[in-house]
């Protein structure tokens with residue numbers, strides 16, 4: 001079953017939404033809109049589809065995530081109060097305990113939509129590439145088996161052409177959405193669906209804007 005993102009203009013580009021039991025990488029350089037994209041996905045799920053959401057943050061404190069959401073008219077506090085959305089802050093060290101911490105969390109068990117912002121920190125904390133692959137593989141597989149829709153955020157450095165910091169995770173996920181910011185372009189923000197398994201997705205470059213209600217994706221420039 002497809003789970004609509006509810007982000008205006010996006011779902012029709014990806015066959016109606018994200019497939020249940022998939023891991024979807026949202027990747028981009030700093031300030032490209034990754035966190036807003038992710039929160040909009042959770043907010044829409046809670047508000048319009050009665051689906052609970054969990055936002056796992058390794059970088060920002062939840063207070064600032066809520067403040068950012070407020071600037072876009074999203075009241076996270078009230079969704080938290082009625083149990084539809086939960087934000088948990090995690091320290092990205094000791095990945096083995098981390099998995100336990102996530103999977104035993106009540107908010108996680110109940111959530112249909114899960115955001116991990118970001119997975120780059122995990123990559124940084126595991127030095128051994130074999131262990132990165134092995135650990136990520138088992139975590140991602142577990143999440144798929146539970147039928148959740150996961151957005152995994154990957155941070156890309158300014159001078160990099162890669163889709164993630166170490167060029168590993170993009171091969172292990174079901175889809176990759178790339179967010180870009182090009183100062184010189186007419187449409188500064190754009191989005192491409194780099195891959196989406198089992199989906200006849202758009203292969204165009206789609207300009208998007210971050211307006212007063214969040215992200216709006218346009219058809220083609």
Ligand SMILES: Nc1ncnc2c1ncn2[C@@H]1O[C@H](COP(=O)(O)OP(=O)(O)OP(=O)(O)O)[C@@H](O)[C@H]1O
Pocket residue numbers: 028029030031032033034035036037071072155210211212
């Ligand atoms: N209320 C708003 N209205 C319009 N644009 C906004 C608003 N709030 C934030 N923005 C834009 O969104 C950007 C931040 O987006 P976001 O935090 O999602 O980026 P990110 O990719 O997660 O960045 P980072 O890599 O630093 O975590 C800001 O730099 C600003 O350009």
Ligand SMILES: [Mg+2]
Pocket residue numbers: 034035036117
């Ligand atoms: Mg962010």
